[in-house]
Amino acid sequence: MNTVITGAYIATVDGHGTEHADGYVAIVDGRIAAVGSGAVPAAYADFKRVDATGCLLTPGLVNTHHHLYQWATRGYAQQEDLFGWLTALYPVWAGIDEDIVSATSAAGLGMLALSGCTTAADHHYVFPRDGGDVFGALIEAGRRIGIRLHAVRGSMDRGESDGGLPPDSIVETTSAALEHTEQAITEYHDSAPDAKIQVAVGPCSPFSASLDLMRAAAELARGHGVRLHTHLAETEDEQAQCQREFGKTPVEYAESLGWLGDDVWLAHGVHLDGDEIPLMARTGTGIAHCPSSNARVAAGMAPVRALLDAGAPVGLGVDGVASNESGGLAEELRQALLTARQKGGPDELTARQALRIGTIGGARCLGRQEHMGSVEPGKLADLAVWRLDTLAHAGIADPVAALVFGRVPPLELLLVGGEPVVENNHLLTADEPTLTHSLRNACSRLVSGWSGSNRTNHSRG
Secondary structure, eight states: OOOEEEEEEEOOOOOOOOOEEEEEEEEETEEEEEEEEESSOOTTTSSEEOOTEEEEEEEEEEEOOOOGGGGGGGGOOOOOOOOHHHHHHHHHHHHTTTHHHHHHHHHHHEEEETTTTEEEEEEEOOOOSSSSSSHHHHHHHHHHHHHHEEEEEEEEEOOGTTOOSSGGGGGOOOHHHHHHHHHHHHOOOSSTTSSSSEEEEEEETTSSHHHHHHHHHHHHHHHHTTTEEEEOOOOOHHHHHHHHHHSSOOHHHHHTTTTTTEEEEEOOOSSSOOTTHHHHHHHHHHHEEEEHHHHHHHHOOOOOOEEEEEEEEEEEEOOOOTTTTTTTTTHHHHHHHHHHHHHHOOOOOOOOHHIIIIIIIIHHTTTTTTSSSSSSTTOOOOEEEEEEETTTTTTTTHHHHHEEEEOOOOOOEEETTEEEEEETTTEEESSSHHHHHHHHHHHHHHHSSOOOHHHHHEEEE
């Protein structure tokens, strides 16, 4: 249905930072036909009208890094750094299967939608031998909830017996990982500009994927014209391990394997030296900034201001909810702003810059900036309408500041390709009590398959 949204304050996040205090957005066939201020033009007079008075309209938020299966293990390993956290949780994740991934993915994508997210990248790299079709379960959950899903087919081929962190039971052989990744691309990837499902290639990290897997995965991805994603430069432990094993920093190692380029985005990028930041910009390599997760495991903070000044693509990521129990993307706008200022002062990041990172910045990381990430004619109608006329935000004169500095507002409407996914702060594409029940059962099933002594130890950190 063709629709026109009226009466909203519109932050377009276009190249000029255009904003409309009393604006309208006309939607035709899932794309934005017009954006402007004041009275709606006669050409759109017969469209279905949505009154957004008292609301802020923004592009839908873009989540550039997530691990949806981790919804089953929130609250574990509370006092661990990243390597300790992974060591504690890998044995638990060895028990996931397609039913658990179905429940966690649907719940996680539903929560992302409720936090204003219209596109999410999920990095799934745990494939237990008896787990069934866990990647297919992720894809089906994406179709069910209805936001756009970049499903990153991850892989690990370095288990404990080969110097890696994960148990051998959840890693693949190099050849199997490549074969299954290619199958995922062939079966699920949609290259259309308005695709709901796209597949990327994502060996997990330098400390869980071999040199051969990293290099061959890059060749595979480029042979199929899909994007590349991995964790990189997240912790000091990773820095030390890369120097010890390869005589290189993680970024130098990635560059030597063909893992930098405008078809690559990297999760975290916390530990980048002065020469590596302009390298990200020159190569067009994106960084998924995950401020809450990085703080949770005390990894540090990505040099966001320096990356932005250099011209590198920077997007926001929730990361897995075992290291960011909130699981919402709108919260990361505020977290990104506050952590940047804690490091660099009050001018380090503005509210509008935080919103840009969470929208068009994320679209750049995913290679979809021509079709999403801003409110402009011709782009997909992926839009978030935030209600600001409640007690929580009344009196904040700047609507963008209300969104970023304040608590997350109620979501009046979330559109993906012009179709409503959230309305009046309620998910339309799935029943929330059913999602909750299925998630609770999935958590119980996973925990019941794990020893009581380990459960007590790890859940208390």
